[in-house]
Amino acid sequence: xxxxxxxxxxxxxxxxxxxxxxxxxxxxxxxxxxxxxxxxxxxxxxxxxxxxxxxxxxxxxxxxxxxxxxxxxxxxxxxxxxxxxxxxxxxxxxxxxxxxxxxxxxxxxxxxxxxxxxxxxxxxxxxxxxxxxxxxxxxxxxxxxxxxxxxxxxxxxxxxxxxxxxxxxxxxxxxxxxxxxxxxxxxxxxxxxxxxxxxxxxxxxxxxxxxxxxxxxxxxxxxxxxxxxxxxxxxxxxxxxxxxxxxxxxxxxxxxxxxxxxxxxxxxxxxxxxxxxxxxxxxxxxxxxxxxxxxxxxxxxxxxxxxxxxxxxxxxxxxxxxxxxxxxxxxxxxxxxxxxxxxxxxxxxxxxxxxxxxxxxxxxxxxxxxxxxxxxxxxxxxxxxxxxxxxxxxxxxxxxxxxxxxxxxxxxxxxxxxxxxxxxxxxxxxxxxxxxxxxxxxxxxxxxxxxxxxxxxxxxxxxxxxxxxxxxxxxxxxxxxxxxxxxxxxxxxxxxxxxxxxxxxxxxxxxxxxxxxxxxxxxxxxxxxxxxxxxxxxxxxxxxxxxxxxxxxxxxxxxxxxxxxxxxxxxxxxxxxxxxxxxxxxxxxxxxxxxxxxxxxxxxxxxxxxxxxxxxxxxxxxxxxxxxxxxxxxxxxxxxxxxxxxxxxxxxxxxxxxxxxxxxxxxxxxxxxxxxxxxxxxxxxxxxxxxxxxxxxxxxxxxxxxxxxxxxxxxxxxxxxxxxxxxxxxxxxxxxxxxxxxxxxxxxxxxxxxxxxxxxxxxxxxxxxxxxxxxxxxxxxxxxxxxxxx
DNA sequence: CGGAGCGGGATTTTT
DNA sequence: TCCCGCTCCG
Numbered sequence: 131x132x133x134x135x136x137x138x139x140x141x142x143x144x145x146x147x148x149x150x151x152x153x154x155x156x157x158x159x160x161x162x163x164x165x166x167x168x169x170x171x172x173x174x175x176x177x178x179x180x181x182x183x184x185x186x187x188x189x190x191x192x193x194x195x196x197x198x199x200x201x202x203x204x205x206x207x208x209x210x211x212x213x214x215x216x217x218x219x220x221x222x223x224x225x226x227x228x229x230x231x232x233x234x235x236x237x238x239x240x241x242x243x244x245x246x247x248x249x250x251x252x253x254x255x256x257x258x259x260x261x262x263x264x265x266x267x268x269x270x271x272x273x274x275x276x277x278x279x280x281x282x283x284x285x286x287x288x289x290x291x292x293x294x295x296x297x298x299x300x301x302x303x304x305x306x307x308x309x310x311x312x313x314x315x316x317x318x319x320x321x322x323x324x325x326x327x328x329x330x331x332x333x334x335x336x337x338x339x340x341x342x343x344x345x346x347x348x349x350x351x352x353x354x355x356x357x358x359x360x361x362x363x364x365x366x367x368x369x370x371x372x373x374x375x376x377x378x379x380x381x382x383x384x385x386x387x388x389x390x391x392x393x394x395x396x397x398x399x400x401x402x403x404x405x406x407x408x409x410x411x412x413x414x415x416x417x418x419x420x421x422x423x424x425x426x427x428x429x430x431x432x433x434x435x436x437x438x439x440x441x442x443x444x445x446x447x448x449x450x451x452x453x454x455x456x457x458x459x460x461x462x463x464x465x466x467x468x469x470x471x472x473x474x475x476x477x478x479x480x481x482x483x484x485x486x487x488x489x490x491x492x493x494x495x496x497x498x499x500x501x502x503x504x505x506x507x508x509x510x511x512x513x514x515x516x517x518x519x520x521x522x523x524x525x526x527x528x529x530x531x532x533x534x535x536x537x538x539x540x541x542x543x544x545x546x547x548x549x550x551x552x553x554x555x556x557x558x559x560x561x562x563x564x565x566x567x568x569x570x571x572x573x574x575x576x577x578x579x580x581x582x583x584x585x586x587x588x589x590x591x592x593x594x595x596x597x598x599x600x601x602x603x604x605x606x607x608x609x610x611x612x613x614x615x616x617x618x619x620x621x622x623x624x625x626x627x628x629x630x631x632x633x634x635x636x637x638x639x640x641x642x643x644x645x646x647x648x649x650x651x652x653x654x655x656x657x658x659x660x661x662x663x664x665x666x667x668x669x670x671x672x673x674x675x676x677x678x679x680x681x682x683x684x685x686x687x688x689x690x691x692x693x694x695x696x697x698x699x700x701x702x703x704x705x706x707x708x709x710x711x712x713x714x715x716x717x718x719x720x721x722x723x724x725x726x727x728x729x730x731x732x733x734x735x736x737x738x739x740x741x742x743x744x745x746x747x748x749x750x751x752x753x754x755x756x757x758x759x760x761x762x763x764x765x766x767x768x769x770x771x772x773x774x775x776x777x778x779x780x781x782x783x784x785x786x787x788x789x790x791x792x793x794x795x796x797x798x799x800x801x802x803x804x805x806x807x808x809x810x811x812x813x814x815x816x817x818x819x820x821x822x823x824x825x826x827x828x829x830x831x832x833x834x835x836x837x838x839x840x841x842x843x844x845x846x847x848x849x850x851x852x853x854x855x856x857x858x859x860x861x862x863x864x865x866x867x868x869x870x871x872x873x874x875x876x877x878x879x880x881x882x883x884x885x886x887x888x889x890x891x892x893x894x895x896x897x898x899x900x901x902x903x904x905x906x907x908x909x910x911x912x913x914x915x916x917x918x919x920x
Numbered sequence: 921c922g923g924a925g926c927g928g929g930a931t932t933t934t935t
Numbered sequence: 936t937c938c939c940g941c942t943c944c945g
Binding site (some may be wrong): 185217218219243245246247248269271272291345346347381415416418419466517518519530540577593693694710711712713731734735736748752774776 | 928931934
Binding site (some may be wrong): 753773774775776777 | 936937941
């Protein structure tokens with residue numbers, strides 16, 4: 131370890147040093163006990179910018195919470211003067227609890243500890259008028275966003291099939307992640323989406339404003355705008371936040387980075403902001419949703435004089451696991467460099483097991499789990515981490531057969547279920563009569579005879595008069611524009627809403643909600659439904675009502691659910707966990723099973739196709755995250771055959787397996803004589819960077835050459851040559867896509883040819899990524915290295 | 921208003 | 936292959 135700052139480090143400021151020293155001299159506060167020197171330094175280096183590079187399992191959360199407790203205990207800031215940002219509500223919740231545990235009841239909640247988004251909401255509610263919003267603006271969820279975009283696309287006379295709202299939503303999210311307002315969208319990008327990308331984006335933003343609504347991305351962007359346009363407001367927050375803390379810094383996107391930088395910039399003052407960012411560049415796995423690893427890599431340049439502290443002592447895993455993970459991640463280029471050191475024993479080696487197909491893979495893992503269980507190990511301490519969710523099914527099937535209790539982590543969340551969204555739409559339309567999207571969602575749910583034509587009429591009247599749909603509906607009932615039947619239905623609904631609104635302050639919100647769901651016929655709708663999931667949905671609705679009781683107002687509840695989309699389902703039973711690698715970040719288990727280590731699946735082909743080397747490196751980080759979740763045992767698996775899009779395909783062992791250090795792995799002979807060799811050399815045969823896999827040769831299982839398994843493997847090898855995953859120009863992509871971000875040699879309007887998609891015309895250029903409208907398969911994003919001019 | 925029949929797509933996902 | 940969302944028809 132070559133730490134340039136030996137510890138204990140002198141704390142830069144005399145004021146702080148003095149206090150900290152005194153604190154230490156008095157045997158130090160209890161919370162500092164038991165921290166290692168680096169951790170202690172991370173806790174006590176309070177002045178100026180600090181970057182804490184916290185490797186997996188190095189006690190990051192502990193450092194974070196202790197640091198906050200330290201600041202509060204020393205009396206350097208009051209709780210309201212500390213900004214602490216996390217990415218998820220879960221992380222924020224945990225941090226709150228742990229700080230409470232550290233410093234006891236003396237300090238009540240920290241108002242500025244939360245997610246980027248929740249903090250932005252808090253700021254925006256105070257200053258809404260300054261960015262053209264009303265104080266009670268609504269926050270749209272993804273559903274609303276898509277429906278609104280659909281309307282925008284329809285209004286622009288585009289074919290919804292060819293130009294799906296989802297795709298536009300992705301573009302817009304991408305721009306917002308980069309803090310690009312419609313006028314700032316680069317011209318290459320702007321012409322994406324039927325050449326109307328920026329135009330549609332602008333229309334969408336205008337619609338949001340008239341709806342007095344924002345989407346998630348706007349929360350950041352509008353706050354940035356607020357800061358930029360109102361120096362006094364910004365200055366107020368800058369001086370308020372004496373200490374700033376950001377967790378998972380490697381996951382920040384450009385907008386979040388700009389937001390932070392605005393707050394951390396203290397114009398006119400000599401003093402540097404006390405900004406502490408904590409993260410791990412090796413665990414950056416969210417590039418695809420806008421995270422910029424660059425933010426963490428650039429930290430020292432962004433914040434001159436920054437102190438960088440590395441936490442490399444891992445308290446979680448045995449050293450075989452750590453060495454395997456470290457060796458693997460060392461294959462990445464763009465990293466700050468960090469090596470985890472184990473603190474205990476070597477433990478078991480990481481195992482690599484080959485299965486014939488995904489079914490056998492599931493069976494082997496099932497057997498292994500049962501065996502561990504017989505040895506007295508808890509199922510809670512075991513997890514299966516998959517790359518893609520389709521892999522889960524095989525395991526679920528297997529576990530059901532075995533009667534093995536399991537839980538799936540992730541997946542559709544409580545508040546994303548249709549019945550919950552419907553119920554919430556009723557509440558929103560009651561509390562906020564101008565919430566058109568909510569009103570529209572349930573206007574004919576349950577069916578009450580308000581058909582498309584009627585909805586369109588209400589919509590048009592609302593748009594042309596600039597009034598909310600609820601009001602337009604009311605006015606239409608007094609006109610002759612609707613057929614008698616529809617008019618009655620509309621009148622009934624509007625009267626219902628008016629009545630419910632009148633009851634808002636008369637009773638607890640959960641009671642009112644129950645009345646609304648009853649009187650609207652919504653509950654009845656599900657009671658009548660005979661489908662198998664209907665009872666579950668009714669149960670969910672009850673759960674929703676129950677959870678509402680904890681809030682003191684309907685508005686408070688609505689605010690909460692628009693930002694917090696998860697519910698802590700306290701599941702106490704002993705179960706195996708099944709989740710994606712992404713969902714596993716931050717968790718740990720005694721034993722971790724990692725199936726599906728095959729080329730094309732992991733690393734995922736699409737990731738490499740779309741992002742070249744950067745994509746591959748992110749996949750490798752994902753592998754690193756997976757391995758480092760294991761405390762005592764990590765078991766890797768790959769199958770030689772897997773069904774992809776319905777077709778059985780021969781597959782090759784993942785290159786990541788070859789990147790593991792031999793000394794720390796053990797290849798398991800499953801006894802079915804199907805050892806290695808089943809997978810031919812990878813790549814398109816161009817003999818590129820990646821030589822043959824050591825899993826290609828019978829070493830170290832030379833004894834299996836003449837076995838049926840080997841014979842079958844040979845056949846398999848021949849078949850593998852026709853594997854479309856392998857035919858993909860992976861090696862080419864690897865080389866040519868090395869530098870993302872360089873300008874492309876192609877221009878909009880050019881005709882190109884793509885091996886897979888055929889001929890097409892370039893509609894947008896973003897660095898080396900092209901959006902090509904293919905003659906036969908429609909618009910796609912491809913790397914420029916995969917096409918040729920025509 | 922519901923069901924059949926179709927075409928397209930098929931990583932990862934928080935707020 | 937399988938799942939979804941949408942359309943069309945009765």
